[in-house]
Amino acid sequence: xxxxxxxxxxxxxxxxxxxxxxxxxxxxxxxxxxxxxxxxxxxxxxxxxxxxxxxxxxxxxxxxxxxxxxxxxxxxxxxxxxxxxxxxxxxxxxxxxxxxxxxxxxxxxxxxxxxxxxxxxxxxxxxxxxxxxxxxxxxxxxxxxxxxxxxxxxxxxxxxxxxxxxxxxxxxxxxxxxxxxxxxxxxxxxxxxxxxxxxxxxxxxxxxxxxxxxxxxxxxxxxxxxxxxxxxxxxxxxx
Amino acid sequence: xxxxxxxxxxxxxxxxxxxxxxxxxxxxxxxxxxxxxxxxxxxxxxxxxxxxxxxxxxxxxxxxxxxxxxxxxxxxxxxxxxxxxxxxxxxxxxxxxxxxxxxxxxxxxxxxxxxxxxxxxxxxxxxxxxxxxxxxxxxxxxxxxxxxxxxxxxxxxxxxxxxxxxxxxxxxxxxxxxxxxxxxxxxxxxxxxxxxxxxxxxxxxxxxxxxxxxxxxxxxxxxxxxxxxxxxxxxxxxxxxxxxxxxxxxxxxxxxxxxxxxxxxxxxxxxxxxxxxxxxxxxxxxxxxxxxxxxxxxxxxxxxxxxxxxxxxxxxxxxxxxxxxxxxxxxxxxxxxxxxxxxxxxxxxxxxxxxxxxxxxxxxxxxxxxxxxxxxxxxxxxxxxxxxxxxxxxxxxxxxxxxxxxxxxxxxxxxxxxxxxxxxxxxx
Numbered sequence: 001x002x003x004x005x006x007x008x009x010x011x012x013x014x015x016x017x018x019x020x021x022x023x024x025x026x027x028x029x030x031x032x033x034x035x036x037x038x039x040x041x042x043x044x045x046x047x048x049x050x051x052x053x054x055x056x057x058x059x060x061x062x063x064x065x066x067x068x069x070x071x072x073x074x075x076x077x078x079x080x081x082x083x084x085x086x087x088x089x090x091x092x093x094x095x096x097x098x099x100x101x102x103x104x105x106x107x108x109x110x111x112x113x114x115x116x117x118x119x120x121x122x123x124x125x126x127x128x129x130x131x132x133x134x135x136x137x138x139x140x141x142x143x144x145x146x147x148x149x150x151x152x153x154x155x156x157x158x159x160x161x162x163x164x165x166x167x168x169x170x171x172x173x174x175x176x177x178x179x180x181x182x183x184x185x186x187x188x189x190x191x192x193x194x195x196x197x198x199x200x201x202x203x204x205x206x207x208x209x210x211x212x213x214x215x216x217x218x219x220x221x222x223x224x225x226x227x228x229x230x231x232x233x234x235x236x237x238x239x
Numbered sequence: 240x241x242x243x244x245x246x247x248x249x250x251x252x253x254x255x256x257x258x259x260x261x262x263x264x265x266x267x268x269x270x271x272x273x274x275x276x277x278x279x280x281x282x283x284x285x286x287x288x289x290x291x292x293x294x295x296x297x298x299x300x301x302x303x304x305x306x307x308x309x310x311x312x313x314x315x316x317x318x319x320x321x322x323x324x325x326x327x328x329x330x331x332x333x334x335x336x337x338x339x340x341x342x343x344x345x346x347x348x349x350x351x352x353x354x355x356x357x358x359x360x361x362x363x364x365x366x367x368x369x370x371x372x373x374x375x376x377x378x379x380x381x382x383x384x385x386x387x388x389x390x391x392x393x394x395x396x397x398x399x400x401x402x403x404x405x406x407x408x409x410x411x412x413x414x415x416x417x418x419x420x421x422x423x424x425x426x427x428x429x430x431x432x433x434x435x436x437x438x439x440x441x442x443x444x445x446x447x448x449x450x451x452x453x454x455x456x457x458x459x460x461x462x463x464x465x466x467x468x469x470x471x472x473x474x475x476x477x478x479x480x481x482x483x484x485x486x487x488x489x490x491x492x493x494x495x496x497x498x499x500x501x502x503x504x505x506x507x508x509x510x511x512x513x514x515x516x517x518x519x520x521x522x523x524x525x526x527x528x529x530x531x532x533x534x535x536x537x538x539x540x541x542x543x544x545x546x547x548x549x550x551x552x553x554x555x556x557x558x559x560x561x562x563x564x565x566x567x568x569x570x571x572x573x574x575x576x577x578x579x580x581x582x583x584x585x586x587x588x589x590x591x592x593x594x595x596x597x598x599x600x601x602x603x604x605x606x607x608x609x610x611x612x613x614x615x616x617x618x619x620x621x622x623x624x625x626x627x628x629x630x631x632x633x634x635x636x637x638x639x640x641x642x643x644x645x646x647x648x649x650x651x652x653x654x655x656x657x658x659x660x661x662x663x664x665x666x667x
Contacts (some may be wrong), residue, residue: 051538053538072543073539073541074542074543074544077540082540083539085536089533089535090533091529091532091536092532093532093645094525094528095647095649098529098647098648101525101649102525102526102529102540103540105522105541106541131647150539153540
């Protein structure tokens, strides 16, 4: 199997603070890979660094066989990556319809209409809310919109940053179900960043654990779930 | 305006406090006055004037709060009024357009001249609306592009004898170029910081115009700028065959030129409006709005933020340049004095008062602000006072502008307007 995304020794800084300390990570075609870790471990930084903002100080990021480390963000995103950013970041004053169209930026309008239908099939709620202002949606609906918007660019690799953030368990299950469905039906490759380690590891084929900007553990989802140190650090108290 | 109605005692206390504040503010400003006398300055005490103004504040506050407490059921609140304005927008806009088209048929020269002035500001407002209203980039130096357009036409026509219609695109292009030039250094800035840099940019352009005497004529400006022609026909009373009056065999009257100028600026303003409305429905226009909402999300979606911002600056500036070229040909004279910061502030006030992003709102605001100022010409001393009070009252009653809803740029079926109170206020 070839890796769709490969990070090798990636470091990143915020000013003088080193947020990533040489991260190695691979995401293979058709996989769901999750990256778990506590607050401030550098999960979101890693996600943003893949997108070139902030840019990696050293190391290499390869996507689909080519080096994307130095490319500007919009170039990277046009190569088939899409991101549903942390905190959802939908456009609050624009309608759901407009939000979705923003995801299809730079593509033919005909294709966009087609993609939108597929997203409605995945999240029927978005179709009901089409004319509504993004900011008036519930948290779960906003997350659906953020994922739907990312899918509008027909990505090969979907980067999801904390989709479960602040959502009720039932909604989280619904969203994770949709991700699993997407992966199974279309073979979409997913890199999922999560604090909700239990749910994420159950969903993912493989997982990485990030601690203080470095990968400390890697393995298949069930294998990581079974490890006592994971249970102690991330799952105690969680259901 | 959701304050709870107060009890009579509370109303009295509130009004008393307001009167006290007014007393504190005006005791030295109005109560005392220095008058020159034969032996130096003397202090005149004007307690009666002070009492009058404090009383006015007291009674005014009393009435305002009383109205809020005992408002007759069914009396329109500002919000309801605004709602009806908004709903009537469908027929108000065409009505205004018809009125604007027909104005020269029944109005005199003075009214047409005021109309030209108002339309110039409508156009400037619509141009700035692209930058501030759609893209959310607070630009306090818009007058710079107006100046670039005006001087472009002035210099091209006086030096190379280019006509108005050939120079118009050049003026727009040059202004757009300056828009990009301004855009580059400020790409990383937002909000207050962007405002400061654009403010400085406006001043730089003006100071250069004043000091580069060999090129711009300095404070003397450029005079004898040719008037625009209608397919080569001039507007003057010389009786030459290439004048409008002689060609059509009508008697010459100076009003003809005003009517012509009026229609030129009306056409230019409508072009600005048409382009903005079209752009809003294109992906580029939506990207501007998305940029205003969340720049990081835009990056995450693969939007080239640099290009998107620069196009907003460039297109907004281009229309400022067009308006500037028109200004130069209308006045026949340009000097740096016409391009001070107050002009930028006025145009921005028009955009904000009209409601960021609202085309009709901006037009109405321009009409009220510019036309209203003309109306108060007889009370020249009090113009700025009325202007200031109007701004304060407006911002208290309608903080999001006259027409503050936002219609989605795409919809399946009937477009729904997003209510004003859901539109974030004061974001720029």
